[in-house]
Amino acid sequence: MSRRRRSRKVPEEFHVDERWAVSYMDMITVLFCLFVVLYAMSTVDKNRFEKLRNSLATGFGTTISQKVDTASGTVVPPSMASKDKEGFADLDLAVKDVRKFSALAEQMNKRLAVEGLQKDVQFHIDQRGLTVRLVGSQTFFSPDSTVLTPRAYRIMHAITPVIVGTRLQVSVEGHAANLITSYPSVWELSAERATKVARYMVEQGGLPGARVGATGYGSSRPASRGTTPADYRQNRRVDIVVLSDQPESVRALIPDALKAQAGRT
Incomplete structure (x- = not known):
């Protein structure tokens, strides 16, 4: 009786230290988006720049406040x-x-x-x-x-x-x-x-x-x-x-x- 060969499944190797790749890909994606936005704004537009600045500041948890010029107009108590x-x-x-x-x-x-x-x-x-x-x-x-x-x-x-x-x-x-x-x-x-x-x-x-x-x-x-x-x-x-x-x-x-x-x- 011939001896049967038993095929043994070799488990895939798993390395814990490869999880950094996920964060790296996220960072690359964010950088890509940033460069796209910068390219789109290569022609300076004050209104668009202010919107981008406020949007980025809000994303980082900063509240944008604007100064009010009281030299003109009406100041309401x-x-x-x-x-x-x-x-x-x-x-x-x-x-x-x-x-x-x-x-x-x-x-x-x-x-x-x-x-x-x-x-x-x-x-x-x-x-x-x-x-x-x-x-x-x-x-x-x-x-x-x-x-x-x-x-x-x-x-x-x-x-x-x-x-x-x-x-x-x-x-x-x-x-x-x-x-x-x-x-x-x-x-x-x-x-x-x-x-x-x-x-x-x-x-x-x-x-x-x-x-x-x-x-x-x-x-x-x-x-x-x-x-x-x-x-x-x-x-x-x-x-x-x-x-x-x-x-x-x-x-x-x-x-x-x-x-x-x-x-x-």
Whole structure:
């Protein structure tokens, strides 16, 4: 009986130290990708470079932050910023409103300066809009009278065209000192003076009647609470208020917009 040869299966050799090849292949693959990207960006493109930089930084666990240039634009305090960005939009509109009213005041002041009348008018911007304050009753009216003086007509002639061009609503508000006069009452005196100014703006200045209203406040809203002749002159006044057409949420931010504007100047 012939002896059968038994075929014996020789096991494959296994070396533990060959596992480095897997990591080596991964590294080669990553290098290949890197070179492909670098080749694709051989023409410098700032936007693509920034995207690549941010992507690589994120991949290595680094958060990219960018600096904000506060030299221009509007800086919104944290209390005004909301998730839906309404705070940013409202303050931006308030800043635009302030710039618009500042430009109007400058236009009027230039026209008054030509006539040498700029000292008779004061300008003030607040939540309501731009207040053009006609100071001193004797500059605009005779004592205890509602008749406009020739100087008053010159002032009104200078400022009315600028106001007409705004297409905004206008409130003419009369004020009086808390003194006994020959007029029946300070309420009637202040109201009639405001009416005379409004009538001039409509009838002589071309301001549409639907855009203007006249109100008399008597002595209830004094500009000065003193008792000197200078204080009384400040309280005998007519205010022409060019009203803001922005919603209340925007108008409430006008004081902050004024501070931001003052900080830049």
